[in-house]
Amino acid sequence: AQKVTQAQTEISVVEKEDVTLDCVYETRDTTYYLFWYKQPPSGELVFLIRRNSFDEQNEISGRYSWNFQKSTSSFNFTITASQVVDSAVYFCALSEVGTTDSWGKLQFGAGTQVVVTP
Amino acid sequence: DGGITQSPKYLFRKEGQNVTLSCEQNLNHDAMYWYRQDPGQGLRLIYYSQIVNDFQKGDIAEGYSVSREKKESFPLTVTSAQKNPTAFYLCASSIYWGDQPQHFGDGTRLSIL
Secondary structure: OOOEEOOOOEEEEEOOOOEEEOOEEOOOOOOEEEEEEEEOOOOOOEEEEEEEOOOOOOEEEOOEEEEEEHHHOEEEEEEOOOOHHHOEEEEEEEEEOOOOOOOOOOEEOOOEEEEEEO | OOOEEEEOOEEEEOOOOOEEEEEEEOOOOOEEEEEEEOOOOOEEEEEEEOOOOOOEEOOOOOOEEEOOOEOOEOOEEEOOOOOOOOEEEEEEEEOOOOOOOOEEOOOEEEEEO
16 A cells, blocks of 8 residues: 555646645554655755654745644645756655564655746 | 765666666665666665665565675666566665665666667
């Protein structure tokens, strides 16, 4: 069963528009981590943020912000005033800590392609 | 600079041939991972190694093999048993097993001739 769902396949915006990427996760663990990674056209995954399940404080870092809501099992990501360099695939991922089998493993969503045009 | 180096960037395989993808890290990390990425899909774990001389199967290990004889190296062999090898392969590492985030290389794209 898919544990991380990114329903948006592709989002296209014009530069300076805001972009919000949705991520819904599923887990029975009470302790887990959520991540966002960026994959630019060059291919490597770039770590953006990690959140643990006990920390629902939303965060802003420059033009990036994250909204974590345990009540709806969502961990959404917003890019404010998008730029062409933001064009990439963005992945949401889950790491469950509660069981030995899942410990240390990242489970990825399918990714959302963001296209920012000038 | 410390990081993960994957080579080659592009690789072509003939039918019935085994090919090996290289992954080297100079981060002094204990744990290393191999992922497969298909178009429109997230990454799936092939194999992982918690420490040198140890490795475990991930979610899609069939048709692949690995070794971990040195801390800095974790090569992945795509065997002829892997019937659909065309994909983008990413190697990652972390300070220790379970530590996050994982650090990624820039991938190898494997295609069938």
